[in-house]
Amino acid sequence: MTIPDNNAIPEMFSDNLGATLICTIEARAHAGDDYRIACWNDDEAKKVWQRLTVLAEQSSIDLNDYVVAEKSNRAGTIHRALCIDRQIREFRRITDGPIQVVTLGVGLCTRATRVPDIKDVTFFGIDRPEVVATRKAVMPEDPTELIGASVTAPGWMDDFAHDKPTCFVAEGLVMYLTADQVRQILADIASTMTAACWFVSDSHHSRVIGKGQRKAEITNKTGSVYTFGSADAESMANLGGQRWQAVSAIDTMGPIGPMHRAISTVFRLLRKAELFSVKTIAFQPTGAGGR
Numbered sequence: 001m002t003i004p005d006n007n008a009i010p011e012m013f014s015d016n017l018g019a020t021l022i023c024t025i026e027a028r029a030h031a032g033d034d035y036r037i038a039c040w041n042d043d044e045a046k047k048v049w050q051r052l053t054v055l056a057e058q059s060s061i062d063l064n065d066y067v068v069a070e071k072s073n074r075a076g077t078i079h080r081a082l083c084i085d086r087q088i089r090e091f092r093r094i095t096d097g098p099i100q101v102v103t104l105g106v107g108l109c110t111r112a113t114r115v116p117d118i119k120d121v122t123f124f125g126i127d128r129p130e131v132v133a134t135r136k137a138v139m140p141e142d143p144t145e146l147i148g149a150s151v152t153a154p155g156w157m158d159d160f161a162h163d164k165p166t167c168f169v170a171e172g173l174v175m176y177l178t179a180d181q182v183r184q185i186l187a188d189i190a191s192t193m194t195a196a197c198w199f200v201s202d203s204h205h206s207r208v209i210g211k212g213q214r215k216a217e218i219t220n221k222t223g224s225v226y227t228f229g230s231a232d233a234e235s236m237a238n239l240g241g242q243r244w245q246a247v248s249a250i251d252t253m254g255p256i257g258p259m260h261r262a263i264s265t266v267f268r269l270l271r272k273a274e275l276f277s278v279k280t281i282a283f284q285p286t287g288a289g290g291r
């Protein structure tokens, strides 16, 4: 199989990394039904997938060429999304007044309509301009305020409030970045925000990534390789420096099924950490009151 390079990726997805959004929206549209995942409810994802299919067909693009069909990817996408929804609810619960949810690499994320129970929240979504344009075409009524920028370039924090408690979400993103890029993102937040923040991201354990780049089925489909992993929430917090503290690392591989549960259990016994988890770390600015 030929691994697609950036030139082979349709412009509507920007590049190799942008093409990975096809897998996540496909999973949110169909994997809940396919694997009978209780409490998954995302009708908007189904509509977005249909509109994206029509848009892609107009350019003779077959989205299925980019979809990873494995259960671990598709069901795993749902379990991490459910986990991140719960983390945002928890941030909402412990925070007074209005909050922001700022999603880095928002792709076609449907969270803003999936969690109407979360009140007094403004959703922002950051992605590269080509992806933002595609998102506007297939999600014209979504309330997420969109910012066309790269989170690895200066200026990505210019267009939302810095004095509002903020839950930053990086869902399906940090595994494609380098450790230096993740460190810089956490440093940008720490040097800019004047309110309490959480940073919620999903990643493999660093042992899975090893020292180099890890190819996977997503590499065959999109050309993207895994480049970052983190052992636990403490390691993530350490990457950010002194002002960040670990909150939790929640296994989202075990819920996929019995085989995945067995693998994640054995890994936990051997490594005292999760194989794949949603990691939450907290930032408290100097002088800010916390609860």
Ligand SMILES: C[S@@+](CC[C@H](N)C(=O)[O-])C[C@H]1O[C@@H](n2cnc3c(N)ncnc32)[C@H](O)[C@@H]1O
Pocket (backbone or CB within 6 Å): 014, 017, 018, 019, 020, 021, 024, 025, 104, 105, 106, 107, 108, 109, 126, 127, 128, 131, 149, 150, 151, 152, 170, 171, 172, 173, 176
């Ligand atoms: C696997 S998709 C996940 C999309 C979305 N978070 C979801 O869960 O459906 C990864 C997304 O990150 C975006 N992305 C990758 N690198 C980025 C960067 N440097 N700045 C902004 N977005 C980026 C891609 O364009 C893509 O939309």
